Amino acid sequence: MSRWRPPSEKSSPYITAEGHARLKAEFEQLWRLRRPEVVRALSAAAAEGDRSENAEYQYRKKELREIDARLKYLTLRLEDVKVVEIKASGEGKVFFGAWVELADQEGETRRYRIVGADETDSGRGWISVDSPVARALLGKTEGELVKVRLPAGETEFEIVEVSYAAES
Structure with a gap:
């Protein structure tokens, strides 16, 4: 039995203004605060010597990969999304943001x-x-x-x- 799964359907590119601001804030937090902190810790762990048996080094490498993957996703997603301005329709009709x-x-x-x-x-x-x-x-x-x-x-x-x- 294989582990292959069909790709998931691409989600709609729509987002509210608040959601867009949250994605941008997450990107900024990861890029400006979290990633430099992990890089410093990784450098310190690498300086300790034998990397093959250094658990701190292995952990920080994994953490950096996860941060970089999330940053890549956020970069692509922020380019793709379309912010929808939510306006009250007054008709009681359901639209995006309702x-x-x-x-x-x-x-x-x-x-x-x-x-x-x-x-x-x-x-x-x-x-x-x-x-x-x-x-x-x-x-x-x-x-x-x-x-x-x-x-x-x-x-x-x-x-x-x-x-x-x-x-x-």
């Missing part, structure tokens, strides 16, 4: 915000614009019933409220 309150068939409500793939945070209720729920919601209005195909099966939600105000 906060959407949904009620399921049992009457339980959930609140989601539709954001870019780099901003998803399940703890805050932020879902990717590429997710099945977000795809089903886009373009719909308050009061509409929406069928969503989830891993557990097809579910129906009612759109209770759509807003573009900051998190409440």
